[in-house]
Amino acid sequence: MALKSLLVLGLLIGCIALPCAQAQLGGLGGLGGLGGLLGPLFSLLRIQGILYCTPNGNAGANATATPVFPNALVQLQCGGNVVSSATTDNSGVFSMLLDPINFLLSTLLSGCKLAVNTPLASCNATLPSLGGLVSDLQFIGSTVAGLLNIGNMGPTGFRFSAN
Numbered sequence: 001m002a003l004k005s006l007l008v009l010g011l012l013i014g015c016i017a018l019p020c021a022q023a024q025l026g027g028l029g030g031l032g033g034l035g036g037l038l039g040p041l042f043s044l045l046r047i048q049g050i051l052y053c054t055p056n057g058n059a060g061a062n063a064t065a066t067p068v069f070p071n072a073l074v075q076l077q078c079g080g081n082v083v084s085s086a087t088t089d090n091s092g093v094f095s096m097l098l099d100p101i102n103f104l105l106s107t108l109l110s111g112c113k114l115a116v117n118t119p120l121a122s123c124n125a126t127l128p129s130l131g132g133l134v135s136d137l138q139f140i141g142s143t144v145a146g147l148l149n150i151g152n153m154g155p156t157g158f159r160f161s162a163n
């Protein structure tokens with residue numbers, strides 16, 4: 001009798017707990033019940049950085065004294081395809097939010113890069129009007145914002161690419 005009650009109780013808890021957990025995950029950016037099976041549970045991936053108006057797109061020794069590169073189109077390219085993009089603001093800042101259900105962190109780090117095709121000459125006429133900037137990606141860390149667990153990534157460092 002006691003055993004039977006335990007079994008019934010177990011079933012009840014199982015039925016209640018599972019949909020509940022799935023609903024909570026679903027509310028956090030569409031992960032659904034799969035999220036927990038895909039490794040680190042990020043509800044958002046964010047790629048962020050600052051683009052500078054220099055021959056290699058990076059800041060000099062003193063970032064505050066280095067001019068930034070506004071209105072540049074930064075593309076996330078994976079296997080030669082553009083999968084996301086963002087335009088730098090007046091402070092040179094770009095930011096892309098990705099749904100982690102579509103991107104694995106390991107794939108982003110190994111198979112994707114940031115590419116800027118907006119010519120450097122558009123922020124400083126003495127810089128090249130052909131070619132662009134490219135950078136690999138690195139994982140920086142995670143931040144919790146309210147209910148969101150955000151995986152933060154950024155450029156490893158831009159370099160000039162003559163295309």
Ligand SMILES: *[C@@H]1O[C@H](CO)[C@@H](O)[C@H](O)[C@H]1NC(C)=O
Pocket residue numbers: 062063064065
């Ligand atoms: C960096 O540049 C800013 C603006 O020109 C200046 O105020 C600051 O003193 C510089 N910092 C260093 C460490 O040189």
Ligand SMILES: *[C@@H]1O[C@H](CO)[C@@H](O)[C@H](O)[C@H]1NC(C)=O
Pocket residue numbers: 054055067124125126127
């Ligand atoms: C433009 O770029 C050149 C070459 O890097 C640099 O010497 C110059 O200071 C830059 N001008 C401005 C306004 O940033």
